[in-house]
Amino acid sequence: MISPVQQNPRCQRCGYQSPPGCVDKVMGYDLGQTVTIDSDQVQRVTALAQDMTPFLKQGISLATQTLAYYCSELPQMRRELLAKAIHAAQQRAESIARTTGAQVGPLRSVDSGVFQVTAPHSTNISSVGVYNTATITKRITGVVHASFVLER
Amino acid sequence: MAGWERSSSVGLIVFGAILAVGMVGSAWIVMRGVEYVKLFDTSMISVTGSSHEVVDSDTVSSRCWASRVFGARRW
Known part of the structure:
Protein backbone atom coordinates (compact mmCIF):
# COMPACT_ATOMS: atom_id res chain seq x y z
CA MET A 1 0.00 0.00 0.00
CA ILE A 2 1.42 3.37 -0.99
CA SER A 3 0.17 6.62 0.48
CA PRO A 4 -0.12 9.93 -1.45
CA VAL A 5 3.12 11.82 -2.02
CA GLN A 6 3.87 14.58 0.45
CA GLN A 7 5.77 17.55 -0.84
CA ASN A 8 7.84 19.84 1.37
CA PRO A 9 9.73 22.79 -0.16
CA ARG A 10 13.39 23.30 0.81
CA CYS A 11 13.75 27.01 1.31
CA GLN A 12 16.67 29.35 1.72
CA ARG A 13 15.29 31.38 4.55
CA CYS A 14 16.00 34.99 5.30
CA GLY A 15 18.01 35.60 8.45
CA TYR A 16 18.68 38.64 10.56
CA GLN A 17 21.69 39.46 8.36
CA SER A 18 19.62 39.36 5.16
CA PRO A 19 19.03 42.60 3.28
CA PRO A 20 15.72 44.40 3.77
CA GLY A 21 12.87 43.06 1.64
CA CYS A 22 14.34 39.54 1.54
CA VAL A 23 11.88 36.70 0.81
CA ASP A 24 12.36 32.98 1.37
CA LYS A 25 13.63 31.30 -1.80
CA VAL A 26 12.52 27.78 -2.81
CA MET A 27 15.66 25.84 -3.73
CA GLY A 28 14.22 22.36 -4.07
CA TYR A 29 11.64 19.90 -2.80
CA ASP A 30 11.51 16.91 -0.47
CA LEU A 31 9.09 14.35 -1.90
CA GLY A 32 8.13 11.50 0.37
CA GLN A 33 5.48 8.88 0.93
CA THR A 34 4.64 6.11 3.35
CA VAL A 35 4.97 2.61 1.92
CA THR A 36 3.28 -0.29 3.73
CA ILE A 37 4.23 -3.84 2.82
CA ASP A 38 2.25 -6.90 3.95
CA SER A 39 4.00 -10.01 2.72
CA ASP A 40 4.65 -13.67 3.41
CA GLN A 41 8.27 -13.22 2.27
CA VAL A 42 9.54 -12.66 5.79
CA GLN A 43 13.28 -12.96 5.17
CA ARG A 44 13.22 -10.79 2.05
CA VAL A 45 11.31 -7.92 3.68
CA THR A 46 13.54 -8.14 6.76
CA ALA A 47 16.68 -7.95 4.61
CA LEU A 48 15.19 -4.97 2.78
CA ALA A 49 14.47 -3.18 6.06
CA GLN A 50 18.00 -3.82 7.32
CA ASP A 51 19.91 -2.83 4.20
CA MET A 52 18.91 0.42 2.51
CA THR A 53 22.01 0.65 0.30
CA PRO A 54 20.30 -0.14 -3.04
CA PHE A 55 17.83 2.68 -2.45
CA LEU A 56 20.46 5.14 -1.26
CA LYS A 57 22.39 4.56 -4.51
CA GLN A 58 19.28 5.74 -6.36
CA GLY A 59 19.04 8.82 -4.16
CA ILE A 60 16.08 7.49 -2.21
CA SER A 61 16.13 7.73 1.56
CA LEU A 62 14.21 4.93 3.25
CA ALA A 63 13.37 4.91 6.97
CA THR A 64 11.66 1.86 8.41
CA GLN A 65 9.00 2.92 10.90
CA THR A 66 7.55 -0.44 11.88
CA LEU A 67 8.49 -4.06 11.19
CA ALA A 68 6.02 -6.52 12.68
CA TYR A 69 5.99 -10.30 12.38
CA TYR A 70 2.82 -12.38 12.62
CA CYS A 71 1.90 -16.04 12.66
CA SER A 72 -1.12 -16.80 10.48
CA GLU A 73 -1.50 -20.37 11.76
CA MET B 1 -75.00 -35.52 29.79
CA ALA B 2 -75.79 -32.29 31.53
CA GLY B 3 -73.62 -29.23 30.93
CA TRP B 4 -72.20 -29.11 34.44
CA GLU B 5 -71.23 -32.81 34.27
CA ARG B 6 -69.31 -32.26 31.00
CA SER B 7 -67.43 -29.24 32.31
CA SER B 8 -66.52 -31.00 35.54
CA SER B 9 -65.04 -33.92 33.50
CA VAL B 10 -62.91 -31.51 31.46
CA GLY B 11 -61.83 -29.80 34.65
CA LEU B 12 -60.85 -33.15 36.16
CA ILE B 13 -58.74 -34.04 33.09
CA VAL B 14 -56.97 -30.64 33.15
CA PHE B 15 -56.36 -30.97 36.89
CA GLY B 16 -54.92 -34.46 36.40
CA ALA B 17 -52.62 -33.27 33.61
CA ILE B 18 -51.33 -30.37 35.72
CA LEU B 19 -50.79 -32.73 38.66
CA ALA B 20 -48.86 -35.21 36.48
CA VAL B 21 -46.63 -32.48 35.02
CA GLY B 22 -46.05 -31.08 38.49
CA MET B 23 -45.05 -34.47 39.89
CA VAL B 24 -42.63 -35.14 37.02
CA GLY B 25 -41.16 -31.66 37.41
CA SER B 26 -40.77 -32.09 41.16
CA ALA B 27 -39.04 -35.44 40.69
CA TRP B 28 -36.65 -33.88 38.18
CA ILE B 29 -35.81 -31.02 40.56
CA VAL B 30 -35.19 -33.48 43.43
CA MET B 31 -32.89 -35.58 41.22
CA ARG B 32 -30.91 -32.52 40.14
CA GLY B 33 -30.65 -31.44 43.77
CA VAL B 34 -29.25 -34.82 44.78
CA GLU B 35 -26.70 -34.64 41.94
CA TYR B 36 -25.72 -31.13 43.04
CA VAL B 37 -25.19 -32.22 46.64
CA LYS B 38 -23.16 -35.23 45.47
CA LEU B 39 -21.00 -32.89 43.41
CA PHE B 40 -20.07 -30.95 46.54
CA ASP B 41 -19.45 -34.15 48.42
CA THR B 42 -16.97 -35.31 45.74
CA SER B 43 -13.29 -34.63 46.31
CA MET B 44 -11.87 -32.61 43.47
CA ILE B 45 -8.37 -31.79 42.34
CA SER B 46 -7.79 -28.61 40.35
CA VAL B 47 -4.60 -28.16 38.38
CA THR B 48 -3.15 -25.90 35.73
CA GLY B 49 -1.74 -27.40 32.57
CA SER B 50 0.28 -25.61 29.95
CA SER B 51 1.93 -26.33 26.66
CA HIS B 52 4.07 -24.30 24.35
CA GLU B 53 5.46 -24.38 20.87
CA VAL B 54 8.18 -22.36 19.18
CA VAL B 55 7.31 -21.28 15.66
CA ASP B 56 8.60 -18.94 13.01
CA SER B 57 6.43 -16.10 11.74
CA ASP B 58 5.07 -16.50 8.25
CA THR B 59 3.78 -12.97 7.65
CA VAL B 60 5.48 -9.63 7.93
CA SER B 61 4.13 -6.11 7.90
CA SER B 62 6.48 -3.21 7.36
CA ARG B 63 5.84 0.50 7.07
CA CYS B 64 8.55 2.84 5.88
CA TRP B 65 8.99 6.41 4.82
CA ALA B 66 10.57 6.82 1.40
CA SER B 67 11.75 10.25 0.36
CA ARG B 68 13.84 11.88 -2.34
CA VAL B 69 15.21 15.36 -2.72
CA PHE B 70 14.65 17.30 -5.93
CA GLY B 71 16.41 20.53 -6.74
CA ALA B 72 19.30 22.01 -4.80
CA ARG B 73 20.63 19.86 -2.01
CA ARG B 74 22.70 22.66 -0.51
CA TRP B 75 23.19 26.33 -1.14
Missing part, protein backbone atom coordinates in the same frame (compact mmCIF):
# COMPACT_ATOMS: atom_id res chain seq x y z
CA LEU A 74 -2.29 -19.21 15.28
CA PRO A 75 -6.01 -20.25 15.33
CA GLN A 76 -5.13 -23.81 14.36
CA MET A 77 -2.21 -23.90 16.81
CA ARG A 78 -4.47 -22.75 19.64
CA ARG A 79 -6.58 -25.91 19.32
CA GLU A 80 -3.50 -28.16 19.30
CA LEU A 81 -1.97 -26.35 22.28
CA LEU A 82 -5.20 -26.64 24.30
CA ALA A 83 -5.31 -30.39 23.72
CA LYS A 84 -1.69 -30.72 24.85
CA ALA A 85 -2.33 -28.47 27.86
CA ILE A 86 -5.27 -30.61 29.03
CA HIS A 87 -3.07 -33.69 28.70
CA ALA A 88 -0.37 -31.94 30.75
CA ALA A 89 -2.95 -30.97 33.39
CA GLN A 90 -4.12 -34.58 33.68
CA GLN A 91 -0.53 -35.80 34.09
CA ARG A 92 0.05 -33.18 36.76
CA ALA A 93 -3.12 -34.17 38.61
CA GLU A 94 -2.13 -37.84 38.45
CA SER A 95 1.31 -37.16 39.92
CA ILE A 96 -0.26 -35.17 42.77
CA ALA A 97 -2.93 -37.80 43.42
CA ARG A 98 -0.41 -40.64 43.35
CA THR A 99 1.46 -39.19 46.32
CA THR A 100 -1.73 -39.20 48.39
CA GLY A 101 -2.77 -42.70 47.36
CA ALA A 102 -5.76 -41.49 45.37
CA GLN A 103 -6.70 -41.80 41.72
CA VAL A 104 -7.75 -39.18 39.25
CA GLY A 105 -11.31 -39.64 38.02
CA PRO A 106 -13.19 -38.02 35.15
CA LEU A 107 -12.74 -34.42 34.16
CA ARG A 108 -15.32 -32.24 35.91
CA SER A 109 -14.58 -28.78 34.51
CA VAL A 110 -12.01 -27.03 32.38
CA ASP A 111 -11.43 -23.47 31.30
CA SER A 112 -8.90 -22.05 28.95
CA GLY A 113 -6.59 -19.18 29.84
CA VAL A 114 -5.29 -16.55 27.46
CA PHE A 115 -2.51 -17.34 25.01
CA GLN A 116 0.87 -15.69 25.33
CA VAL A 117 2.79 -15.10 22.12
CA THR A 118 6.23 -13.96 23.23
CA ALA A 119 9.84 -13.88 22.12
CA PRO A 120 11.50 -17.31 22.69
CA HIS A 121 13.21 -16.51 26.02
CA SER A 122 10.89 -13.78 27.23
CA THR A 123 9.25 -13.90 30.65
CA ASN A 124 6.77 -11.22 29.69
CA ILE A 125 3.16 -12.31 30.27
CA SER A 126 -0.11 -10.50 30.76
CA SER A 127 -3.52 -11.40 32.16
CA VAL A 128 -5.08 -10.32 28.88
CA GLY A 129 -2.47 -12.07 26.73
CA VAL A 130 0.64 -10.92 24.92
CA TYR A 131 1.32 -10.81 21.18
CA ASN A 132 4.94 -10.06 20.46
CA THR A 133 5.48 -8.86 16.90
CA ALA A 134 9.13 -7.85 17.25
CA THR A 135 10.76 -11.23 16.64
CA ILE A 136 10.45 -13.72 13.78
CA THR A 137 10.65 -16.71 16.14
CA LYS A 138 7.85 -16.81 18.66
CA ARG A 139 6.97 -18.94 21.65
CA ILE A 140 3.24 -19.61 21.88
CA THR A 141 1.99 -20.75 25.28
CA GLY A 142 -1.49 -22.01 26.09
CA VAL A 143 -2.84 -22.62 29.61
CA VAL A 144 -5.88 -24.52 30.92
CA HIS A 145 -7.30 -24.84 34.41
CA ALA A 146 -8.84 -28.28 34.88
CA SER A 147 -10.71 -29.92 37.77
CA PHE A 148 -10.80 -33.71 38.09
CA VAL A 149 -12.77 -35.94 40.44
CA LEU A 150 -10.50 -37.50 43.06
CA GLU A 151 -11.31 -41.16 43.70
CA ARG A 152 -10.04 -42.98 46.78
